[in-house]
Amino acid sequence: GEDVEQSLFLSVREGDSSVINCTYTDSSSTYLYWYKQEPGAGLQLLTYIFSNMDMKQDQRLTVLLNKKDKHLSLRIADTQTGDSAIYFCADGVSSGSARQLTFGSGTQLTVLP
Protein backbone atom coordinates (compact mmCIF):
# COMPACT_ATOMS: atom_id res chain seq x y z
CA GLY A 1 0.00 0.00 0.00
CA GLU A 2 0.92 3.67 0.06
CA ASP A 3 3.73 4.71 2.37
CA VAL A 4 5.06 8.08 3.50
CA GLU A 5 8.36 8.29 5.38
CA GLN A 6 9.99 11.10 7.33
CA SER A 7 12.97 11.39 9.61
CA LEU A 8 11.86 11.47 13.25
CA PHE A 9 13.83 14.39 14.69
CA LEU A 10 15.39 17.69 13.60
CA SER A 11 17.09 20.25 15.81
CA VAL A 12 18.09 23.74 14.64
CA ARG A 13 19.22 27.04 16.13
CA GLU A 14 16.83 29.97 16.23
CA GLY A 15 17.29 32.10 13.10
CA ASP A 16 18.64 29.24 11.00
CA SER A 17 16.71 27.52 8.22
CA SER A 18 15.06 24.16 8.83
CA VAL A 19 14.62 21.56 6.12
CA ILE A 20 12.25 18.66 6.73
CA ASN A 21 12.28 15.84 4.20
CA CYS A 22 9.68 13.28 3.17
CA THR A 23 9.43 10.45 0.66
CA TYR A 24 6.25 8.84 -0.63
CA THR A 25 5.49 5.82 -2.76
CA ASP A 26 2.10 6.45 -4.37
CA SER A 27 2.57 7.64 -7.96
CA SER A 28 -1.11 8.66 -8.22
CA SER A 29 -0.74 11.42 -5.62
CA THR A 30 -2.69 14.53 -6.54
CA TYR A 31 -1.54 16.92 -3.84
CA LEU A 32 1.15 16.73 -1.17
CA TYR A 33 0.72 18.48 2.14
CA TRP A 34 2.55 19.76 5.16
CA TYR A 35 0.74 19.94 8.48
CA LYS A 36 1.96 21.19 11.87
CA GLN A 37 0.88 19.71 15.20
CA GLU A 38 1.62 21.36 18.53
CA PRO A 39 1.37 19.38 21.80
CA GLY A 40 -2.21 18.40 22.63
CA ALA A 41 -3.61 20.04 19.51
CA GLY A 42 -5.06 19.07 16.15
CA LEU A 43 -3.31 19.49 12.82
CA GLN A 44 -2.77 22.88 11.24
CA LEU A 45 -2.59 22.97 7.43
CA LEU A 46 0.62 24.86 6.57
CA THR A 47 0.80 24.50 2.81
CA TYR A 48 0.31 22.06 -0.02
CA ILE A 49 1.58 21.58 -3.55
CA PHE A 50 -0.08 20.15 -6.65
CA SER A 51 1.78 17.14 -7.99
CA ASN A 52 2.65 18.83 -11.31
CA MET A 53 4.50 21.70 -9.57
CA ASP A 54 8.18 21.75 -8.56
CA MET A 55 8.12 24.49 -5.98
CA LYS A 56 5.77 26.62 -3.93
CA GLN A 57 6.72 29.54 -1.70
CA ASP A 58 4.51 30.98 1.01
CA GLN A 59 6.16 33.61 3.22
CA ARG A 60 8.80 31.73 5.30
CA LEU A 61 7.82 28.35 3.87
CA THR A 62 9.23 26.82 0.68
CA VAL A 63 8.05 23.44 -0.58
CA LEU A 64 10.12 21.52 -3.11
CA LEU A 65 8.75 18.51 -4.95
CA ASN A 66 10.83 16.03 -6.95
CA LYS A 67 8.16 13.87 -8.52
CA LYS A 68 10.65 11.55 -10.22
CA ASP A 69 12.24 10.63 -6.88
CA LYS A 70 8.94 11.01 -4.96
CA HIS A 71 10.69 13.40 -2.57
CA LEU A 72 9.08 16.36 -0.83
CA SER A 73 10.76 18.90 1.41
CA LEU A 74 9.65 21.81 3.57
CA ARG A 75 12.09 24.65 4.24
CA ILE A 76 11.31 27.08 7.05
CA ALA A 77 13.38 30.25 6.81
CA ASP A 78 14.43 32.16 9.95
CA THR A 79 13.16 29.42 12.25
CA GLN A 80 11.68 30.68 15.54
CA THR A 81 11.04 28.94 18.87
CA GLY A 82 7.33 29.05 18.04
CA ASP A 83 8.05 26.74 15.10
CA SER A 84 8.89 23.91 17.52
CA ALA A 85 6.28 21.23 16.80
CA ILE A 86 5.72 17.97 14.93
CA TYR A 87 5.53 18.38 11.16
CA PHE A 88 3.63 15.84 9.09
CA CYS A 89 4.00 15.21 5.41
CA ALA A 90 0.83 13.81 3.77
CA ASP A 91 0.10 12.34 0.41
CA GLY A 92 -3.36 13.11 -1.02
CA VAL A 93 -4.95 10.55 -3.27
CA SER A 94 -8.41 10.47 -4.78
CA SER A 95 -9.96 7.06 -4.27
CA GLY A 96 -13.24 7.04 -6.14
CA SER A 97 -14.97 10.18 -4.98
CA ALA A 98 -13.10 10.30 -1.66
CA ARG A 99 -9.95 12.30 -1.02
CA GLN A 100 -7.76 10.42 1.42
CA LEU A 101 -4.61 11.67 3.13
CA THR A 102 -1.81 9.24 3.99
CA PHE A 103 0.48 10.68 6.65
CA GLY A 104 4.05 10.03 7.62
CA SER A 105 4.99 9.48 11.27
CA GLY A 106 5.99 13.10 11.71
CA THR A 107 9.25 14.99 12.28
CA GLN A 108 9.75 16.55 15.71
CA LEU A 109 11.35 19.96 15.11
CA THR A 110 13.15 21.46 18.10
CA VAL A 111 14.33 25.05 17.83
CA LEU A 112 17.15 25.92 20.22
CA PRO A 113 17.60 29.51 21.46
Added chain:
Amino acid sequence: ETGVTQSPTHLIKTRGQQVTLRCSSQSGHNTVSWYQQALGQGPQFIFQYYREEENGRGNFPPRFSGLQFPNYSSELNVNALELDDSALYLCASSLFEGSAAYEQYFGPGTRLTVT
Protein backbone atom coordinates in the same frame (compact mmCIF):
# COMPACT_ATOMS: atom_id res chain seq x y z
CA GLU B 1 -15.69 31.83 9.85
CA THR B 2 -16.13 29.00 12.36
CA GLY B 3 -13.43 26.33 12.44
CA VAL B 4 -13.86 22.58 12.94
CA THR B 5 -15.01 21.68 16.43
CA GLN B 6 -15.11 18.29 18.13
CA SER B 7 -16.65 16.93 21.30
CA PRO B 8 -15.90 15.71 23.82
CA THR B 9 -12.27 16.69 24.36
CA HIS B 10 -11.43 13.61 26.38
CA LEU B 11 -13.22 10.34 27.03
CA ILE B 12 -12.47 7.24 29.06
CA LYS B 13 -14.27 4.00 28.22
CA THR B 14 -14.00 0.36 29.19
CA ARG B 15 -13.16 -2.44 26.78
CA GLY B 16 -16.32 -3.76 25.09
CA GLN B 17 -18.26 -0.52 25.43
CA GLN B 18 -19.47 1.70 22.60
CA VAL B 19 -18.55 5.35 22.01
CA THR B 20 -19.85 8.24 19.89
CA LEU B 21 -17.64 11.17 18.93
CA ARG B 22 -18.99 14.36 17.34
CA CYS B 23 -17.69 16.86 14.82
CA SER B 24 -18.98 20.14 13.43
CA SER B 25 -17.57 21.11 10.04
CA GLN B 26 -16.00 24.43 9.23
CA SER B 27 -18.58 26.88 7.98
CA GLY B 28 -19.34 26.28 4.28
CA HIS B 29 -17.76 22.82 4.14
CA ASN B 30 -19.78 19.79 3.00
CA THR B 31 -17.36 16.87 3.38
CA VAL B 32 -16.11 15.28 6.59
CA SER B 33 -13.25 12.82 7.09
CA TRP B 34 -12.27 10.98 10.25
CA TYR B 35 -8.74 9.95 11.21
CA GLN B 36 -7.25 7.93 14.07
CA GLN B 37 -3.90 9.06 15.48
CA ALA B 38 -2.19 6.59 17.82
CA LEU B 39 0.46 7.96 20.15
CA GLY B 40 3.67 8.82 18.33
CA GLN B 41 2.23 8.13 14.89
CA GLY B 42 0.67 10.02 12.03
CA PRO B 43 -3.10 10.05 11.54
CA GLN B 44 -4.70 7.14 9.68
CA PHE B 45 -7.74 7.63 7.45
CA ILE B 46 -10.90 5.94 8.75
CA PHE B 47 -13.57 7.16 6.32
CA GLN B 48 -15.05 10.16 4.52
CA TYR B 49 -18.66 11.34 4.26
CA TYR B 50 -20.32 13.46 1.59
CA ARG B 51 -24.06 13.99 1.10
CA GLU B 52 -24.69 11.88 4.18
CA GLU B 53 -23.06 8.81 2.62
CA GLU B 54 -19.72 7.13 3.16
CA ASN B 55 -17.71 7.68 -0.05
CA GLY B 56 -14.37 6.24 1.00
CA ARG B 57 -12.96 4.03 3.77
CA GLY B 58 -9.54 3.12 5.06
CA ASN B 59 -8.41 -0.16 6.58
CA PHE B 60 -10.73 -0.15 9.60
CA PRO B 61 -13.22 -2.86 10.64
CA PRO B 62 -17.01 -2.42 10.38
CA ARG B 63 -17.31 -1.70 14.11
CA PHE B 64 -16.12 1.79 13.11
CA SER B 65 -19.13 3.53 11.58
CA GLY B 66 -20.24 7.06 10.97
CA LEU B 67 -23.02 9.43 10.14
CA GLN B 68 -23.21 12.77 8.42
CA PHE B 69 -26.20 15.02 9.05
CA PRO B 70 -27.93 17.50 6.72
CA ASN B 71 -26.05 20.36 8.41
CA TYR B 72 -22.79 18.54 7.51
CA SER B 73 -21.94 17.72 11.12
CA SER B 74 -20.81 14.15 11.71
CA GLU B 75 -20.50 11.35 14.24
CA LEU B 76 -17.99 8.55 14.57
CA ASN B 77 -19.26 5.46 16.36
CA VAL B 78 -17.02 2.68 17.60
CA ASN B 79 -18.55 -0.54 18.93
CA ALA B 80 -16.96 -3.26 21.04
CA LEU B 81 -14.05 -1.05 22.08
CA GLU B 82 -10.60 -2.62 22.24
CA LEU B 83 -7.53 -1.39 24.09
CA ASP B 84 -5.86 -0.56 20.74
CA ASP B 85 -8.66 1.91 19.99
CA SER B 86 -7.05 4.28 22.48
CA ALA B 87 -5.98 7.23 20.30
CA LEU B 88 -6.66 10.82 19.28
CA TYR B 89 -9.59 10.91 16.86
CA LEU B 90 -9.45 13.77 14.41
CA CYS B 91 -12.17 15.12 12.21
CA ALA B 92 -11.35 17.09 9.06
CA SER B 93 -13.71 19.10 6.91
CA SER B 94 -13.39 20.20 3.31
CA LEU B 95 -15.31 21.15 0.21
CA PHE B 96 -16.20 18.39 -2.22
CA GLU B 97 -15.72 20.54 -5.33
CA GLY B 98 -14.00 23.71 -6.44
CA SER B 99 -10.53 25.16 -6.20
CA ALA B 100 -10.30 24.57 -2.46
CA ALA B 101 -11.53 20.98 -2.62
CA TYR B 102 -8.13 19.60 -1.69
CA GLU B 103 -7.80 21.58 1.55
CA GLN B 104 -8.67 19.53 4.63
CA TYR B 105 -8.93 21.42 7.91
CA PHE B 106 -8.69 19.51 11.15
CA GLY B 107 -10.40 19.92 14.48
CA PRO B 108 -8.59 19.71 17.85
CA GLY B 109 -9.46 16.02 18.25
CA THR B 110 -11.03 13.79 20.89
CA ARG B 111 -8.64 11.83 23.10
CA LEU B 112 -10.15 8.38 23.72
CA THR B 113 -8.69 6.12 26.38
CA VAL B 114 -9.92 2.52 26.59
CA THR B 115 -9.15 0.68 29.83
